[in-house]
Amino acid sequence: GGSHVVKEWQSRGVRVGSTTGYTRQMLAPVLIQAAQQGFQPDASVCPDEVGAGRPAPWMLVKNAQLLDVYPPKTCVKIGDTVVDIEEGRNAGMWTIGLTRTGNLVGLDSEQWAQLPAATKEVQLSRAKRILLDAGADYVAEDLASCNQVLAKIERHLRNGI
Numbered sequence: 330g331g332s333h334v335v336k337e338w339q340s341r342g343v344r345v346g347s348t349t350g351y352t353r354q355m356l357a358p359v360l361i362q363a364a365q366q367g368f369q370p371d372a373s374v375c376p377d378e379v380g381a382g383r384p385a386p387w388m389l390v391k392n393a394q395l396l397d398v399y400p401p402k403t404c405v406k407i408g409d410t411v412v413d414i415e416e417g418r419n420a421g422m423w424t425i426g427l428t429r430t431g432n433l434v435g436l437d438s439e440q441w442a443q444l445p446a447a448t449k450e451v452q453l454s455r456a457k458r459i460l461l462d463a464g465a466d467y468v469a470e471d472l473a474s475c476n477q478v479l480a481k482i483e484r485h486l487r488n489g490i
Contacts, residue, residue, distance in 0.1 A: 334476075348375075383413065383416040384419055386420035390420055407475060409431025410433070426465035426468040427475075467482075
């Protein structure tokens, strides 16, 4: 899916950390598989390493520490569930909720392509509403669509917002 997008971010100096519900033991083979598909986060943190999972902020805080990035308002949490958004808010980070490619829609690109436009719109606006209600600063359909949002956030940071 979005591994080419993440690679492009990393080539621009964006540091990418990952959080999961998995234990380190469960995550290890997943990271190997992800790397074979081109996704290699610069850091990853599991709940068992910080004492709590989402929506607690500790996995994000540990990622920021591992990546040497601060303050939290210079970080962005991207996720596709309500607890992802809560985790980002609890860590004091910007949050972007993923709609089309996320859990709230839950279809692969082929299934999505076969939906009538009206159904797509209903699904997207439902996912968008749920994520915004959870407190997401922004929503985007997929990782590639986050580029525009990240540019907005960079402008806000430059302007001291």
